[in-house]
Amino acid sequence: xxxxxxxxxxxATLAVIAGVCTALVATTWHLTADxxxxxxxxxxxxxxxxxxxxxxxxGSVSESRLVLEPPHGLPGSDAAIIYRVYSGEQPVAALFVxxxxxxxxxxxxxxxxxxIDGVVTxxxxxxxxxxxxxxxxxxxxKSNWVEQFASRSLQDPPVAxxxxxxxxxxxxxxxxxxxxxxxxxxxxxxxxxYFEAHREDIFAAPASKDEP
Amino acid sequence: xxxxxxxxxxxxxIWYDNPGxxxxxxxxxxLAVTTTLxxxxxxxxATLLVLTLSNGLVSASRRWIRDEIRxxxxxxxxxxxxxxxxxxxxxxxxxxxxxxGIFIPLIxxxxxxxxxxxxFAARNSVPASIIDGLSMGAGFALLLMVIGAFREFAGxxxxxxxxxxxxxxxxxxxxxxADHGLLLLILPPGxxxxxxxxxxxxxxxxxNRRRARNTGTxxxxxxxx
Numbered sequence: 001x002x003x004x005x006x007x008x009x010x011x012a013t014l015a016v017i018a019g020v021c022t023a024l025v026a027t028t029w030h031l032t033a034d035x036x037x038x039x040x041x042x043x044x045x046x047x048x049x050x051x052x053x054x055x056x057x058x059g060s061v062s063e064s065r066l067v068l069e070p071p072h073g074l075p076g077s078d079a080a081i082i083y084r085v086y087s088g089e090q091p092v093a094a095l096f097v098x099x100x101x102x103x104x105x106x107x108x109x110x111x112x113x114x115x116i117d118g119v120v121t122x123x124x125x126x127x128x129x130x131x132x133x134x135x136x137x138x139x140x141x142k143s144n145w146v147e148q149f150a151s152r153s154l155q156d157p158p159v160a161x162x163x164x165x166x167x168x169x170x171x172x173x174x175x176x177x178x179x180x181x182x183x184x185x186x187x188x189x190x191x192x193x194y195f196e197a198h199r200e201d202i203f204a205a206p207a208s209k210d211e212p
Numbered sequence: 213x214x215x216x217x218x219x220x221x222x223x224x225x226i227w228y229d230n231p232g233x234x235x236x237x238x239x240x241x242x243l244a245v246t247t248t249l250x251x252x253x254x255x256x257x258a259t260l261l262v263l264t265l266s267n268g269l270v271s272a273s274r275r276w277i278r279d280e281i282r283x284x285x286x287x288x289x290x291x292x293x294x295x296x297x298x299x300x301x302x303x304x305x306x307x308x309x310x311x312x313g314i315f316i317p318l319i320x321x322x323x324x325x326x327x328x329x330x331x332f333a334a335r336n337s338v339p340a341s342i343i344d345g346l347s348m349g350a351g352f353a354l355l356l357m358v359i360g361a362f363r364e365f366a367g368x369x370x371x372x373x374x375x376x377x378x379x380x381x382x383x384x385x386x387x388x389x390a391d392h393g394l395l396l397l398i399l400p401p402g403x404x405x406x407x408x409x410x411x412x413x414x415x416x417x418x419x420n421r422r423r424a425r426n427t428g429t430x431x432x433x434x435x436x437x
Contacts, residue, residue: 006278009278010278010280010281013276013277013278013281013285014281014284014285014288017273017285017288017289018288021288021289021291021292022292024292024293024296025292025295025296025299028295028296028299028300029299031303032299032300032302032303035303035304036299036302036303036306039302039303039306040306043306132368132395132398132399133392133395133398
């Protein structure tokens with residue numbers, strides 16, 4: 001067999017196998033796409049829910065998503081996400097997804113729910129790489145540390161006392177970890193300050209169209 | 213294939229030629245995800261699936277594959293299978309998929325899979341290759357589970373945490389025995405220590421058995437002589 005036919009044969013074999021593989025992946029995708037989309041949406045709604053304790057609202061919060069590219073004035077140097085929460089036509093709360101950049105090990109992604117009066121409805125840590133056994137107690141699955149922020153606001157305690165006890169503030173620290181709680185508390189405080197200043201703009205803005 | 217050879221094949225993957233313990237292949241996922249038993253089981257099953265299917269497909273197409281292009285074809289087959297497995301995980305085990313994260317797509321780079329395609333599937337019949345894939349995959353999955361269980365128990369003092377990720381309901385979410393374990397074992401160095409312990413334990417067991425068998429044969433030789 002000449003060199004040229006050898007190359008052609010190899011090319012043809014590769015093409016056929018690539019075609020078969022593509023068909024395989026396309027079929028699997030076709031069979032799973034709807035389920036995956038439903039899972040993603042359910043997961044998002046479900047993950048937002050703990051930050052909206054004791055709030056009455058209409059479902060499908062995920063459709064009111066507002067994505068703010070930096071610089072946006074909220075904590076973090078990556079995009080911040082705001083979900084507007086309504087009961088009927090009435091805005092009742094806002095959910096913020098912001099990043100605390102001064103944690104112990106990389107960025108901490110925080111979900112914060114604030115009702116229309118600026119009172120915290122709930123806090124959840126979405127993503128972090130804090131030390132297991134110490135800083136990771138900010139995770140609601142590991143301890144109830146984040147619960148202390150519920151129903152607090154910028155008046156309770158005043159802005160200057162949004163700190164851990166060790167720094168002269170109102171909030172519990174974690175044994176063996178003070179950098180982590182400090183970063184989380186600061187991000188929550190800054191988000192509350194932002195909400196107070198931009199409340200009207202947030203609910204007036206049209207929803208972002210693009211997919212996450 | 214005779215029963216004896218089937219037995220040999222199965223034992224090779226699980227013990228004598230275990231991809232993780234003996235060939236020391238696929239260590240990156242092995243070390244990274246074995247923080248809990250459930251994680252180990254999840255990645256183990258995914259790898260087992262990919263390895264079995266890729267062995268089958270490589271073996272089935274071995275007559276048409278020219279030597280010069282065999283590696284790109286193996287990679288193509290393996291990458292497609294991994295994508296399918298990932299989609300299936302995302303659709304039916306979304307929690308487990310999130311917990312394993314990037315390590316499901318990274319199965320493509322698990323050299324244990326290319327190694328089996330090259331060493332075994334390219335030279336053997338389809339049934340033999342599928343059995344080889346099952347056996348090697350099972351060996352890898354069992355090792356992931358043993359190391360995962362050990363690190364979880366010693367490092368977090370719990371077992372089977374995240375079991376709900378497999379079943380999808382909250383009926384059983386694992387047992388916890390204490391607040392703290394030995395933190396080191398959960399951190400990356402713990403993975404290396406655990407694997408080293410597993411390899412050492414296997415070698416010690418094998419050596420003991422060999423020694424026992426040798427003294428046995430000498431004795432019987434002496435008796436007959």
